[in-house]
Amino acid sequence: xxxxxxxxxxxxxxxxxxxxxxxxxxxxxxxxxxxxxxxxxxxxxxxxxxxxxxxxxxxxxxxxxxxxxxxxxxxxxxxxxxxxxxxxxxxxxxxxxxxxxxxxxxxxxxxxxxxxxxxxxxxxxxxxxxxxxxxxxxxxxxxxxxxxxxxxxxxxxxxxxxxxx
Numbered sequence: 001x002x003x004x005x006x007x008x009x010x011x012x013x014x015x016x017x018x019x020x021x022x023x024x025x026x027x028x029x030x031x032x033x034x035x036x037x038x039x040x041x042x043x044x045x046x047x048x049x050x051x052x053x054x055x056x057x058x059x060x061x062x063x064x065x066x067x068x069x070x071x072x073x074x075x076x077x078x079x080x081x082x083x084x085x086x087x088x089x090x091x092x093x094x095x096x097x098x099x100x101x102x103x104x105x106x107x108x109x110x111x112x113x114x115x116x117x118x119x120x121x122x123x124x125x126x127x128x129x130x131x132x133x134x135x136x137x138x139x140x141x142x143x144x145x146x147x148x149x150x151x152x153x154x155x156x157x158x159x160x161x162x163x164x165x
Contacts, residue, residue, distance in 0.1 A: 001150040003029065003031045003033060004025055004029045004147060005032075005034075005146035005156075006033075006131050006133075007037060007111075007112070007114075007132070008035075008133035008136055009135050010039045010133070012040060014136040015135035018134060020165060022145055026050045029051050031051055031054065034055035035111050035114075036114070037058030038065055041065050054073060056069055058088060072084070072085040073085075080150065082108060082154075083098075083101065085102070087130075098128070099126070109156070112129075117140060118158050118160075120156050120157075127154060131146035132144030143160070143163070
């Protein structure tokens, strides 16, 4: 199974379209996960034309998105439990807020966004993964998104690129 992971697209404010490198990867993907800050519902509908979509809302998302998405979801995919949350809130770091969001649940991985900072690390046996942003890199050297390949294990990787065209 091949899953594309993105967050913090902030469309159409930060970009009118998804970058070509992301669009190329959409061919043949089995699922798309968005960890919030879509900004408008049009992107949700655009992604659903290419593959099934799972996602959560973030702190900048429209009321339309908040009406159809939750703030936190737990996906079970091929026997793995994957939590998805945006990560916004007060106090603590984004990572700590995301870990605490799933304190009462057994998860294999947590996908989150909000900081626009790509992260892939292990915390107490749980994979923490932030794909970064494909359209708003802020102070990061590159734009980015993630690919999760599920075989006999979870294989998270970032795709880094220089231009959001």
